Amino acid sequence: MSNAHRPHDMSDPVRQARRIARPLVLVGLMGVGKTSIGRRLASALDRDFIDADEEIERAADRTVAEIFEAHGEAYFRDGERRVIARLMEEGHGVIATGGGAFVDPETRALVLDQGLAIWLDCDIETLVERTSRKNTRPLLKTGDPHAILRDLKEQRSPAYAQAQIHVVTGDGPHEVAVERIIEELAAWQ
Ligand code: S3P
Numbered sequence: 001m002s003n004a005h006r007p008h009d010m011s012d013p014v015r016q017a018r019r020i021a022r023p024l025v026l027v028g029l030m031g032v033g034k035t036s037i038g039r040r041l042a043s044a045l046d047r048d049f050i051d052a053d054e055e056i057e058r059a060a061d062r063t064v065a066e067i068f069e070a071h072g073e074a075y076f077r078d079g080e081r082r083v084i085a086r087l088m089e090e091g092h093g094v095i096a097t098g099g100g101a102f103v104d105p106e107t108r109a110l111v112l113d114q115g116l117a118i119w120l121d122c123d124i125e126t127l128v129e130r131t132s133r134k135n136t137r138p139l140l141k142t143g144d145p146h147a148i149l150r151d152l153k154e155q156r157s158p159a160y161a162q163a164q165i166h167v168v169t170g171d172g173p174h175e176v177a178v179e180r181i182i183e184e185l186a187a188w189q
Contacts, residue, residue: 016186018045023088024185025095025111027102027163028120029152030137031130033174037120038096040178047093052101056083064098068138081107088114099152100139103159116188117163118181124149126171164188 024041026034035051042049053064056079060067067076080098084107087095095115102108102117111117128146131137140148160166165184169177 013182013186014044017182020116020185020188023092023095023111023115025088025097025102025115025117026120027097027111027117027160028099029127029149029156030099030140031127031149032099032120032122033130033169033177034096034099034120037169037174037177037181038094040174041181042094044178044182045093049094049096050087050092051096052080052084052087053096053098055087056080056098059083063136065136065138073138077104080104085110099156102163103156108159108162112162112164116165116185118165118167118184119160119163120167120169120177121160122169122171124153129171 026038028034039049057063060079064076067079077100080101081104084097084101088110102111124146127149131140131145142148165188167177167180167184
């Protein structure tokens with residue numbers, strides 16, 4: 001097929017995806033890979049990457065676990081909302097959020113209005129396996145991680161489902177997820 005007849009839209013997904021100027025905001029449960037996939041996505045699209053939890057830790061000069069411990073979840077959520085509003089305002093290329101961020105109605109409305117939300121979704125067994133490698137997540141320390149993640153998935157899926165893009169990933173390499181996201185972005189109008 002000559003170039004003239006090749007469907008233009010799919011000829012170069014990376015180039016098509018790069019047309020999107022809005023911040024790309026990764027949402028989804030703990031352990032789904034928002035940070036590592038986000039980093040790779042940013043590099044593939046030649047954009048900057050920022051991790052909201054790291055920014056919260058920097059602003060508070062404490063880890064997420066320490067903030068939960070010292071002040072509780074509601075205080076953490078206030079800081080999270082403010083930090084994400086600032087990151088959106090600064091117009092970063094790719095933003096990874098903590099798993100609860102997009103559940104907040106204010107944050108969700110802001111991201112949907114000014115950014116492009118990408119819901120990374122995968123099965124609970126993979127999330128349990130991945131989150132078990134680190135001991136940094138306060139919400140998983142209060143009981144059985146499998147049950148907690150299953151309940152969070154049920155509670156949060158209606159919020160996550162409002163994201164403009166939904167990508168189901170497996171337990172395979174993050175590169176595959178990045179390719180799938182880029183294809184979705186390329187097709188996004
Ligand atoms: C949380 C997810 C964590 C972190 C905090 C709360 C959540 O981020 O923000 O522990 O409510 O799901 P990750 O999704 O990056 O683990």
